[in-house]
Amino acid sequence: MNVLNRLAETIAQRAGADPDSSHTARMLSKGPEKCAEKFGEEAIEAIIEAAKGDTAKLTYEAADVVYHLMVMLTARGVAWADVLTELERREGTSGIAEKASRS
Numbered sequence: 001m002n003v004l005n006r007l008a009e010t011i012a013q014r015a016g017a018d019p020d021s022s023h024t025a026r027m028l029s030k031g032p033e034k035c036a037e038k039f040g041e042e043a044i045e046a047i048i049e050a051a052k053g054d055t056a057k058l059t060y061e062a063a064d065v066v067y068h069l070m071v072m073l074t075a076r077g078v079a080w081a082d083v084l085t086e087l088e089r090r091e092g093t094s095g096i097a098e099k100a101s102r103s
């Protein structure tokens with residue numbers, strides 16, 4: 001199992017855990033709106049580092065973004081496996097064709 005799948009599993013297991021014992025449990029206990037807000041904050045931090053060009057900080061912030069994306073998905077009951085399935089569906093199709101299919 002790769003690190004993303006292990007992380008998704010850990011996050012799912014934290015739902016309902018003691019918020020004092022786990023950052024994930026604390027985030028999930030605040031509800032999906034707070035998780036979405038936190039994801040947005042982390043994304044902005046990554047955007048700032050990308051714009052500045054600090055690759056070490058961007059790498060660090062990108063990891064925060066991925067973690068908080070997974071927490072937000074979990075808060076809304078979206079399975080990480082379903083995101084992977086959607087990515088697999090897109091594999092082999094061109095981005096232009098994908099865009100056309102949405103309009």
Ligand SMILES: N=c1c2ncn([C@@H]3O[C@H](COP(=O)(O)OP(=O)(O)OP(=O)(O)O)[C@@H](O)[C@H]3O)c2ncn1[C@@H]1O[C@H](COP(=O)(O)O)[C@@H](O)[C@H]1O
Nearest residue numbers: 007010011014021022023024025026027038063064067068
């Ligand atoms: N990948 C992460 C991860 N990335 C970031 N964070 C936390 O997310 C927070 C984001 O940074 P901030 O400075 O914004 O946090 P903060 O000041 O505590 O702010 P608030 O969250 O209180 O708003 C930090 O507390 C980080 O520790 C993470 N916390 C947990 N994980 C993974 O989740 C697993 C389970 O963690 P627990 O749920 O804590 O057991 C860990 O083993 C890790 O693999």
